[in-house]
Amino acid sequence: MWRWTLAVALASQALAQTEPDPAAGRKIFESQCALCHGQTGGGGRGPALSRPKLAKAPDDAALRSVISEGIPPDMPGAWQLHTSEVSSVAAYVRSLGALPPEILPGDATRGARFYEAKGCAGCHMVAGKGEGFGPELTGIGARRSAAFLRQAVLKPSASLPEGFQYVAVTPASGAAVRGIRVNEDSFTIQLKDAGGRFHSFRKPELKDLRRLEKETPMPSYEGQLAAAELDDLVAYLASLKEKL
Ligand code: HEC
Ligand code: HEC
Structure with missing residues (x-):
């Protein structure tokens, strides 16, 4: 048996x-x-x-x-x-x-110009250039689909990357700070503010610590780009495939 x-x-x-x-x-x-x-x-x-x-x-x-x-x-x-x-x-x-690669309507070269003109580099790094407040975009085209990239530009708060948290902190003494959480454990939290400065706080010394759910410092570009400009910008982001 x-x-x-x-x-x-x-x-x-x-x-x-x-x-x-x-x-x-x-x-x-x-x-x-x-x-x-x-x-x-x-x-x-x-x-x-x-x-x-x-x-x-x-x-x-x-x-x-x-x-x-x-x-x-x-x-x-x-x-x-x-x-x-x-x-x-x-x-x-x-x-x-195994699906065939997406054919995008936009022009990546023109998109690179909008990227410059709209100040995206003020918050993002691409291949070592720009500021590192937001996530690095080198290789973003290999990580994200065109549909996702479009959404990220139009409705940033609807597509927050895993682990991303925007936080508002009020210390017992000193000025309030808003920033992206870089690190956190039971007793401390580290933030990066919009100027790229790092702040470290001991939690027992805070008057207030608020997690800004579904909020992001990235502005929405909805209504600020013509349809063709958005296509170009998405084509540019999708072309950033080099490194992960
Ligand atoms: C004031 C700073 C700021 C500006 C300006 C800004 N971003 Fe962002 N961006 C962020 C932050 C912070 C995030 C992460 C949270 C989120 O998704 O909103 C982000 C996320 C993204 C993502 C998603 C990244 C991922 O890993 O999923 C893309 C794509 C992106 N931004 C593209 C752009 C483009 C294109 C522009 C210019 C048109 C731009 N950003 C302007 C701060 C900014
Ligand atoms: C809670 C969110 C979450 C769930 C649920 C999840 N994943 Fe993931 N997955 C991620 C994140 C975030 C990464 C990127 C991690 C990194 O690179 O550090 C990832 C990475 C991957 C990768 C590697 C991608 C690459 O570029 O090499 C594969 C493959 C994957 N996931 C498959 C799956 C499958 C299949 C499932 C369902 C059984 C799944 N994941 C469920 C969040 C998730």
Whole structure:
């Protein structure tokens, strides 16, 4: 009897390992990954996965291990998934990256000029140039889909990157500070203000510490760019693929 059970177990395990099911993987993806990676993998709080190459998952084994173990601290591991489910999600993720590259309507060279003219470099670094108040945009085109980039420019507060927090602090003595949280533990918090200065506070010495949920210092550019200008700007951002 045990032989038979074992044979069935081995056979079904072999089946599970040799035949990942992308359709099943898609269902799991939509319920457990889409929250951060977007419904079709276009990106959100987590990076876009609809790309032919994933830096942290260069091959299928690495992809499966990223899925089951996660990437601390920002991506949780899907430890509850069975090995065969992990293979199916991995197969689905690969199928997203096999789609033909998006053809964007805009002109990246003109977009680079709008980027300069609109003062984006006052808060962002690209290839070592600009200010580092907001996230670095070098390689942003490899991490984010065009749809996400468009949204980031029009409605920045709707697409805050994972782990991003804008905070208002009032010390017991001294001036109030608003800034992006850089580091925090039980007793201290470090912020970077709009001028790029770092501030470190001991929590017991604060009169007030407020997390500005869904707020960002990045202004919305809705209504400030013509449709064609926005296309150009998105094409420029999408072209920044070099380094992760
Ligand atoms: C809570 C948000 C969150 C959830 C849920 C989540 N991820 Fe992620 N994922 C992230 C973040 C953030 C990163 C980037 C981490 C880093 O690079 O440090 C990431 C990175 C990845 C990467 C590596 C991308 C690259 O460019 O190399 C893969 C692959 C991935 N996730 C797949 C998945 C799959 C599949 C699921 C569902 C089983 C999932 N993730 C669930 C947030 C999430
Ligand atoms: C006052 C500072 C400031 C200015 C000016 C600014 N940004 Fe931002 N930007 C931020 C901050 C802070 C974030 C992170 C929080 C968020 O997503 O809003 C961000 C996020 C982004 C993101 C998403 C990054 C990611 O990792 O998901 C993109 C893309 C972006 N900005 C592009 C631009 C472009 C293009 C311009 C000019 C048209 C611009 N920003 C102007 C501060 C700024």
